[in-house]
Amino acid sequence: MENTETEKIIVIKDVYKKYKGRMALKGVSLSIRKGEIFGLLGPNGAGKSTLLSLLATIVPPSKGAITVQGLDLRKHKKKVREQIGYVPQDLALWEEFTVKDNFTFWSKLSKRKKSKEELYKLCEKVGLGDRWNDRVENLSGGMKRKLNIGIALIHEPSILIMDEPTVGIDIQSKFEINRYVKELAAEGTTIIYTTHDMSEITTICHRMGVLKEGRMDFIGTIEEAKYNAENEGWNIKNQEELIYHILK
Numbered sequence: 001m002e003n004t005e006t007e008k009i010i011v012i013k014d015v016y017k018k019y020k021g022r023m024a025l026k027g028v029s030l031s032i033r034k035g036e037i038f039g040l041l042g043p044n045g046a047g048k049s050t051l052l053s054l055l056a057t058i059v060p061p062s063k064g065a066i067t068v069q070g071l072d073l074r075k076h077k078k079k080v081r082e083q084i085g086y087v088p089q090d091l092a093l094w095e096e097f098t099v100k101d102n103f104t105f106w107s108k109l110s111k112r113k114k115s116k117e118e119l120y121k122l123c124e125k126v127g128l129g130d131r132w133n134d135r136v137e138n139l140s141g142g143m144k145r146k147l148n149i150g151i152a153l154i155h156e157p158s159i160l161i162m163d164e165p166t167v168g169i170d171i172q173s174k175f176e177i178n179r180y181v182k183e184l185a186a187e188g189t190t191i192i193y194t195t196h197d198m199s200e201i202t203t204i205c206h207r208m209g210v211l212k213e214g215r216m217d218f219i220g221t222i223e224e225a226k227y228n229a230e231n232e233g234w235n236i237k238n239q240e241e242l243i244y245h246i247l248k
């Protein structure tokens with residue numbers, strides 16, 4: 001992947017976020033390229049969800065600038081929003097309705113309304129084709145996560161922001177979600193992904209960023225992280241040791 005200015009679909013420059021006296025982000029800068037899967041790591045309370053909320057235009061930054069495809073997020077909130085799909089940590093589903101009704105409901109609210117056939121295709125793509133007529137309350141945790149992802153993709157965003165999309169689900173669903181994320185990126189969707197799971201970072205992410213107490217402590221590939229650790233005199237034997245070193 002070339003590192004040209006034009007390829008930088010997201011540019012975050014010296015961003016701060018303050019919540020009632022607490023500084024959650026303290027000067028974060030980061031660029032993300034088109035089609036990249038960028039993993040965001042960090043201990044609890046490091047500011048990962050805050051950074052994602054800023055990108056998803058849910059909360060504004062206190063200071064600093066964010067551009068998405070060259071559009072300043074403060075000035076072009078609506079246009080930026082059209083390009084972003086957000087998969088929140090908490091599920092936003094109507095439990096007592098069917099998968100089909102959930103897709104239809106969110107499609108009606110979307111700028112790019114989809115036909116029933118298109119919604120079904122999307123449902124199949126996220127691996128829920130055979131659950132189209134099932135009530136959400138009868139789905140497994142993994143299936144609900146897939147539905148959450150499907151809903152975030154209705155308006156065909158060029159950027160997908162995923163806040164721990166595989167936390168607490170079965171291994172097969174996790175594998176399927178990871179595979180789908182890779183497919184989406186190969187088709188050109190840019191993905192920002194938070195997880196506490198290092199194996200996910202190593203299998204799906206092109207690069208990662210490590211947030212610590214609101215500051216970006218490291219940005220690079222897993223190989224670079226390992227190289228840095230070894231340069232500091234650490235003998236990294238496995239993934240667990242690397243994650244311990246990265247997060248310490």
Ligand SMILES: Nc1ncnc2c1ncn2[C@@H]1O[C@H](COP(=O)(O)OP(=O)(O)OP(=O)(O)O)[C@@H](O)[C@H]1O
Binds near residue numbers: 049050
């Ligand atoms: N709405 C809010 N009001 C006040 N403080 C907040 C709010 N949201 C987050 N914070 C604080 O900002 C800091 C960063 O929180 P954030 O949720 O972004 O971290 P995180 O890295 O996503 O954590 P986790 O891994 O536990 O989800 C924390 O100290 C948190 O308590």
